[in-house]
Amino acid sequence: MWRTLFVAALLVLAGCATHAPGTEADDDRSAAHRALTSEGTPDRPNPWGEGELTVAINNTANESRNFRPLVSDALAFWSNNSTRFAGFPLSYELAPNASNPDVIIEFVDSIESCADVAEPAGCAPYVTGGQVSRPITIEVVGSYDNASTRLILKHELGHTLGLNHTARPQSVMAPTSQLRTLPRPNATQRDLPWADANFTVYLDAGRTDDPAATREQVRRALDYYADGANGTVPENVSFRFTDNRSAADVVVEFTDDLPCRTGDSGSCGRVRGNDPDGDGALERYDHLRVTLSDIDTEAVGWHVGYWLGYGFGFEADAEWPAPFRNATYEERREAWWR
Structure with missing residues (x-):
């Protein structure tokens, strides 16, 4: 990953x-x-x-x-x-x-x-x-x-x-x-690593086989976290889609080649933010980019859901909600959000 x-x-x-x-x-x-x-x-x-x-x-x-x-x-x-x-x-x-x-x-x-x-x-x-x-x-x-x-x-x-x-x-x-501030908690140490719990999401599904089904999969992942993700994120989190990619907090895109590796299908996640105390760790996130390549439509929601957890500061496997821990090939394509 x-x-x-x-x-x-x-x-x-x-x-x-x-x-x-x-x-x-x-x-x-x-x-x-x-x-x-x-x-x-x-x-x-x-x-x-x-x-x-x-x-x-x-x-x-x-x-x-x-x-x-x-x-x-x-x-x-x-x-x-x-x-x-x-x-x-x-x-x-x-x-x-x-x-x-x-x-x-x-x-x-x-x-x-x-x-x-x-x-x-x-x-x-x-x-x-x-x-x-x-x-x-x-x-x-x-x-x-x-x-x-x-x-x-x-x-x-x-x-x-x-x-x-x-x-x-x-x-x-x-x-x-x-300038550098006094030491501050890192993003991964905060209940909410973002300044705002209301997220805008840009979905670039034009390169997928079924854009409507892909959008539904992404919506399932967003709704899962908006409902608290089994108590792993604050209850006031919300998401809405936007057509403005440059202004979106979260971007979900589909490419032929992943920026993180070559030769396989899969997904990547990348966060961006600021480091005001200069300790080399981000204190707040302001952008999450999720990239998917050659993923079955039925598994899109699971991959997006996994990287949303990363965007909420999860590091150890135990921090992710249960559906994202050691999920099998079949489990990623089932209605995991239930």
């Missing part, structure tokens, strides 16, 4: 500014302020008007997690590099419970809005000059791992120094980065 996992890298906005570069908040800077020194360093004044900022921490995302070392690392980065990349020296005093800070770093479960960006990992004001209304707040989603959280913090702090998404260093200020 061919089982292939497609790991999709999670590409997330590493942060955005509440005022985008090029808006009115940025346009009043003189040409001299946008110039570079002979060494390629920005030549512009400190928008804060002072050389040291007090930074506090507000953690509403995960009270058991200590974010202070990560914030300290990010602040140390800009203390050592603000002159080189922002054009002025700056240092920080980290006082997590400060009563009158210049900057508050707030760790949150999610960011509701940030410059019309979908699902940002962080958000900060874009500080370019003039009067700064203190304290400013930087929001950071608190569910990323340590390395990703450090990157998000550096990125957002860069915005508070007047750096936009084209600024150096691009390893920090690029608008998107590959």
